[in-house]
Structures are given as C-alpha cells and as structure tokens.
Amino acid sequence: MHELSVTESILEICTRNARQSGASRVTTINLTIGRLSSIVDDSVxxxxxxxxxxxLCAGALLVFKRLPAKMRCNDCGTEYRFDSDLIPCPSCQSMNACILGGDEFQVESIEIETNEDIP
Ligand SMILES: [Zn+2]
Known part of the structure; x- marks a missing residue:
C-alpha cells in the first residue's frame, strides 16, 4: 500500500501547482524515481x-524516469553509479560500499493547459 500514499502526495503537489498556474487541466507529470526505490510504476x-x-489532474500522463543509484566504496572512497544490479567498486573491486542515493522519488515537472490556450 506504499504506492497509494506516494500517489496521493503526487496528486496533492500537482493539483496545488496547477491551481497556482491557473491551469484548466494537467496533461503530463514527469516523475523521477531512484533506481533503488521500491516504488512500482504500475501500482502508482x-x-x-x-x-x-x-x-485537474484527471487523465494526465505519468512519465517515470529512473535515476541511477549512487554508491561510495568504504575501502577506497571512490564514488560511482550503477543502473541495475549492484556492482563492485570500479577502482578496487570491493563490494564494501554504502549507498549515497537512489531511493528518491519526486515530481520533476508538470505540463498544463490553461483556458487561454483555447482560441
Ligand atoms: Zn573501492
């Protein structure tokens, strides 16, 4: 049920922004998800x-962009990124690394229509 609360907060953010911008409709919502996030696109x-x-957001298209995760090697201090599976440190091959980021989830931008667009 984790995705439900996440989805509710997306809706809240987008609706608030759309109102402030005088939108008549939200068409597209661009979301960024860290590679390590447990969020499932389909559930959202x-x-x-x-x-x-x-x-205002009814029917808006959700666009998910996955961000690579960031690691730092505990043995040599090298910072590196990985896209899918965990990989060893590229400098010393150590698997002793800590995660710096990659579980973030945020609304990057929204695209809206306003009444002024209609001739
Ligand atoms: Zn290393």
Whole structure:
C-alpha cells in the first residue's frame, strides 16, 4: 500500500501547482524515481487513475524516469553509479560500499493547459 500514499502526495503537489498556474487541466507529470526505490510504476499508475478522477489532474500522463543509484566504496572512497544490479567498486573491486542515493522519488515537472490556450 506504499504506492497509494506516494500517489496521493503526487496528486496533492500537482493539483496545488496547477491551481497556482491557473491551469484548466494537467496533461503530463514527469516523475523521477531512484533506481533503488521500491516504488512500482504500475501500482502508482493504477492508484493514479482512481484518485485523480474529478481533479485537474484527471487523465494526465505519468512519465517515470529512473535515476541511477549512487554508491561510495568504504575501502577506497571512490564514488560511482550503477543502473541495475549492484556492482563492485570500479577502482578496487570491493563490494564494501554504502549507498549515497537512489531511493528518491519526486515530481520533476508538470505540463498544463490553461483556458487561454483555447482560441
Ligand atoms: Zn573501492
């Protein structure tokens, strides 16, 4: 059920921003998700379709962008990124690394339509 609360906060952020911008409709929402986040795109989309109904965001397209995770080697201090599976340190091959980032989840930008767009 983690995705439901995440989806609710996306809706809240987007609705607030859309109102402030005088939007008549939100068309696209660009989201960034860290590679290590446990968020499942399909679940977010599923909840989104339900809770966005009747709001400015109804029918908006959700675009998910996965960010690479960031690691730092505990043995030699090298910082590196990885895209899918955990990889050893590229400098010393150590697997003794800590995670610096990669579980973030945020609304990067939204695209809106305003009434002024309609001729
Ligand atoms: Zn290393």
């Amino acid at each position: 989309q599923f909840y989104w379709d339900i809770i966005s109904e009747g709001t």
